[in-house]
Amino acid sequence: xxxxxxxxxxxxxxxxxxxxxxxxxxxxxxxxxxxxxxxxxxxxxxxxxxxxxxxxxxxxxxxxxxxxxxxxxxxxxxxxxxxxxx
Amino acid sequence: xxxxxxxxxxxxxxxxxxxxxxxxxxxxxxxxxxxxxxxxxxxxxxxxxxxxxxxxxxxxxxxxxxxxxxxxxxxxxxxxxxxxxxxxxxxxxxxxxxxxxxxxxxxxxxxxxxxxxxxxxxxxxxxxxxxxxxxxxxxxxxxxxxxxxxxxxxxxxxxxxxxxxxxxxxxxxxxxxxxxxxxxxxxxxxxxxxxxxxxxxxxxxxxxxxxxxxxxxxxxxxxxxxxxxxxxxxxxxxxxxxxxxxxxxxxxxxxxxxxxxxxxxxxxxxxxxxxxxxxxxxxxxxxxxxxxxxxxxxxxxxxxxxxxxxxxxxxxxxxxxxxxxxxxxxxxxxxxxxxxxxxxxxxxxxxxxxxxxxxxxxxxxxxxxxxxxxxxxxxxxxxxxxxxxxxxxxxxxxxxxxxxxxxxxxxxxx
Numbered sequence: 001x002x003x004x005x006x007x008x009x010x011x012x013x014x015x016x017x018x019x020x021x022x023x024x025x026x027x028x029x030x031x032x033x034x035x036x037x038x039x040x041x042x043x044x045x046x047x048x049x050x051x052x053x054x055x056x057x058x059x060x061x062x063x064x065x066x067x068x069x070x071x072x073x074x075x076x077x078x079x080x081x082x083x084x085x086x
Numbered sequence: 087x088x089x090x091x092x093x094x095x096x097x098x099x100x101x102x103x104x105x106x107x108x109x110x111x112x113x114x115x116x117x118x119x120x121x122x123x124x125x126x127x128x129x130x131x132x133x134x135x136x137x138x139x140x141x142x143x144x145x146x147x148x149x150x151x152x153x154x155x156x157x158x159x160x161x162x163x164x165x166x167x168x169x170x171x172x173x174x175x176x177x178x179x180x181x182x183x184x185x186x187x188x189x190x191x192x193x194x195x196x197x198x199x200x201x202x203x204x205x206x207x208x209x210x211x212x213x214x215x216x217x218x219x220x221x222x223x224x225x226x227x228x229x230x231x232x233x234x235x236x237x238x239x240x241x242x243x244x245x246x247x248x249x250x251x252x253x254x255x256x257x258x259x260x261x262x263x264x265x266x267x268x269x270x271x272x273x274x275x276x277x278x279x280x281x282x283x284x285x286x287x288x289x290x291x292x293x294x295x296x297x298x299x300x301x302x303x304x305x306x307x308x309x310x311x312x313x314x315x316x317x318x319x320x321x322x323x324x325x326x327x328x329x330x331x332x333x334x335x336x337x338x339x340x341x342x343x344x345x346x347x348x349x350x351x352x353x354x355x356x357x358x359x360x361x362x363x364x365x366x367x368x369x370x371x372x373x374x375x376x377x378x379x380x381x382x383x384x385x386x387x388x389x390x391x392x393x394x395x396x397x398x399x400x401x402x403x404x405x406x407x408x409x410x411x412x413x414x415x416x417x418x419x420x421x422x423x424x425x426x427x428x429x430x431x432x433x434x435x436x437x438x439x440x441x442x443x444x445x446x447x448x449x450x451x452x453x454x455x456x457x458x459x460x461x462x463x464x465x466x467x468x469x470x471x472x473x474x475x476x477x478x479x480x481x482x483x484x485x486x487x488x489x490x491x492x493x494x495x496x497x498x499x500x
Binding site (some may be wrong): 018044051 | 151153222
């Protein structure tokens with residue numbers, strides 16, 4: 001996946017996790033939690049969905065990298081570069 | 087001689103919030119019961135396949151965000167809908183209520199099966215890799231979930247209990263709410279029962295294996311207590327919660343009072359896992375009447391629990407004959423014939439369906455009786471057509487469950 005495709009995938013996961021949110025104006029440089037109603041259990045859903053959909057394992061120590069869209073995409077890029085976008 | 091209860095020891099129902107397979111308000115539901123309209127539909131559930139169920143279509147988003155619906159359970163959503171509707175119906179000025187003095191008492195037949203089955207089904211697709219088991223599983227399956235979700239939704243900081251009482255749970259939630267008011271543990275109790283049971287294949291498969299799952303070409307005719315050709319239970323979802331208050335508080339604010347809980351009882355058969363015990367059922371009704379200082383002759387309507395199983399219906403009829411004598415003065419009906427067996431919600435939904443009789447004087451029937459089972463003959467059984475009465479002043483509502491748990495409540499017009 002390219003970085004753009006990874007972004008699209010994360011956005012798709014966020015749409016499931018936060019179905020009441022309008023994600024069209026999401027600012028990639030600002031943390032998710034500053035822009036959305038997202039608690040720790042929702043946050044774990046991002047990790048879970050990456051695991052279920054793409055078999056990507058995010059260790060707990062790396063959760064810090066999933067703060068914003070840009071940091072998430074940067075972190076996932078090496079882990080997902082060999083995954084084909086379906 | 088027992089002295090009359092003070093107004094602080096009298097417990098009244100002041101609000102009703104419900105969702106049934108044939109109505110999402112008491113008015114809709116009552117209209118369906120008087121019109122003979124069933125809420126049973128074709129249904130398909132994993133592993134079991136095509137079957138029948140009572141399915142509710144209330145608007146979950148009336149009181150919840152999509153995020154909260156996703157996060158919680160169906161039982162939680164049903165409870166939240168019913169609690170909000172009951173509060174709105176009660177006329178309580180909710181904004182001015184001390185939320186620490188509100189208690190939640192939600193009866194359930196079972197809880198957690200739905201989410202556990204879902205998770206096992208999910209991990210099956212991952213070769214039973216438990217690392218994809220949801221972190222939401224525990225908060226969804228803790229036994230207090232349905233009541234706890236109501237507190238989160240309404241900001242209630244008083245006590246909350248989910249009352250596990252098999253299919254006696256709807257009455258049990260009401261009874262526990264009343265008891266907590268009498269103990270001064272709360273000033274407003276929200277009590278009754280809910281059921282999400284149609285979302286678990288296990289309950290259908292279990293009843294099928296027991297030879298107790300209803301089958302019929304016409305879904306609306308599948309639930310047929312007392313009929314010779316009945317062949318089992320229609321599983322349903324639903325919920326009904328009441329706002330319950332001390333009479334003194336309700337009278338002070340000029341509340342509409344649906345009825346007074348003048349008697350109640352719960353007891354146990356101590357005889358079998360599944361087979362009912364008419365002696366203990368009769369005993370339970372007698373105990374409720376005794377608390378109400380009434381006799382069987384004083385009761386205008388008996389709302390039966392009968393689920394359309396051969397043993398259960400006959401046993402309850404024997405118990406009702408024992409208590410009420412069968413002289414026809416007391417009318418007898420059944421609501422499962424319309425909505426199926428709403429499990430944890432059955433007791434409170436069936437009571438709610440009868441409460442408007444205090445105002446309109448009509449006893450709704452039990453439907454789908456084409457050929458009355460001779461062993462279920464009861465003088466006063468209202469079959470297929472609603473019956474006008476000179477007036478209804480008292481209702482006794484039965485609700486029984488597996489492991490031999492019995493409950494009866496007596497409601498009196500105020």
